[in-house]
Amino acid sequence: MEYSTRVIEVLPRSKTAVSIRFAKPAGFTYLPGQYMFITLRKGEETLVKHLTISSSPTEPFLEVTKGLTGHPFANALSALVPGDEAVISGPFGEFIFEREYERVVFLSGGIGITPLRSMIRNATDRGLSTRILLLYSARSEADVLFGIEMDQMMEKNRNLKVIITLTAPDPGWPGRTGRIDRTLIEREVPDWKQQVFFTSGPPVMVDAIVAILEELGVQHDHIHQEQFPGY
Numbered sequence: 001m002e003y004s005t006r007v008i009e010v011l012p013r014s015k016t017a018v019s020i021r022f023a024k025p026a027g028f029t030y031l032p033g034q035y036m037f038i039t040l041r042k043g044e045e046t047l048v049k050h051l052t053i054s055s056s057p058t059e060p061f062l063e064v065t066k067g068l069t070g071h072p073f074a075n076a077l078s079a080l081v082p083g084d085e086a087v088i089s090g091p092f093g094e095f096i097f098e099r100e101y102e103r104v105v106f107l108s109g110g111i112g113i114t115p116l117r118s119m120i121r122n123a124t125d126r127g128l129s130t131r132i133l134l135l136y137s138a139r140s141e142a143d144v145l146f147g148i149e150m151d152q153m154m155e156k157n158r159n160l161k162v163i164i165t166l167t168a169p170d171p172g173w174p175g176r177t178g179r180i181d182r183t184l185i186e187r188e189v190p191d192w193k194q195q196v197f198f199t200s201g202p203p204v205m206v207d208a209i210v211a212i213l214e215e216l217g218v219q220h221d222h223i224h225q226e227q228f229p230g231y
């Protein structure tokens with residue numbers, strides 16, 4: 001289904017990512033983790049991209065969060081202001097977590113957080129009993145997306161644990177460092193054989209994480225993945 005909508009808010013998330021909130025058209029429903037196509041008109045040009053819906057179905061708007069690549073679509077999206085029009089179509093995708101499992105592990109880096117943010121917000125707003133562990137990797141503290149919100153959700157949702165690991169931390173960072181690797185997964189998820197994993201983001205990162213999970217012997221149907229080509 002195709003819908004016409006308008007921008008209601010623009011939220012810079014970091015130096016390299018921005019969220020755009022659109023009015024949720026009547027009749028548009030989606031599940032946490034799904035994506036939609038966004039069509040923007042810039043003069044004679046029509047620009048289209050698929051982006052995850054980073055908002056949760058519990059929220060009254062539709063939000064997408066885009067990495068600022070400097071390419072035409074990213075530039076046009078980040079130049080939007082409240083009141084601007086866009087056409088959306090969707091929702092699409094099978095990378096969904098509503099409440100299907102009692103325990104889940106989310107593994108992501110950078111912009112790949114978008115579907116997981118939707119799932120975590122949904123679980124928190126609905127008071128689900130699902131135990132969620134998020135291992136999230138970013139370059140520096142300033143590049144962590146939704147960091148303050150994750151802290152707030154951990155306060156509200158005792159079943160949520162978020163572990164951030166930085167690959168280029170500023171001096172004095174007290175937390176974990178480095179990428180999400182086998183050592184980190186083995187340490188933080190000692191019962192990996194019983195867990196269900198969701199991983200999303202740049203293909204190189206997702207492929208590396210899936211390879212580790214396969215090496216560990218995680219069942220194939222316990223690994224859900226979404227790749228964002230273009231990163």
Ligand SMILES: Cc1cc2nc3c(=O)[nH]c(=O)nc-3n(C[C@H](O)[C@H](O)[C@H](O)COP(=O)(O)OP(=O)(O)OC[C@H]3O[C@@H](n4cnc5c(N)ncnc54)[C@H](O)[C@@H]3O)c2cc1C
Pocket residue numbers: 035049050051052053065066067068069070071072073074093111114115226227228229230231
């Ligand atoms: C299911 C799904 C969900 C996604 N969710 C998100 C999300 O939540 N947030 C997000 O930011 N992205 C998401 N993406 C990725 C998104 O669709 C874009 O691919 C990505 O954001 C890059 O778009 P861009 O316009 O910024 O860059 P692009 O202009 O598409 O450039 C991306 C790469 O392609 C190269 N490239 C571009 N044009 C050409 C060409 N003509 N020939 C050769 N190489 C070229 C560029 O050099 C660059 O390396 C998702 C993708 C999928 C499939």
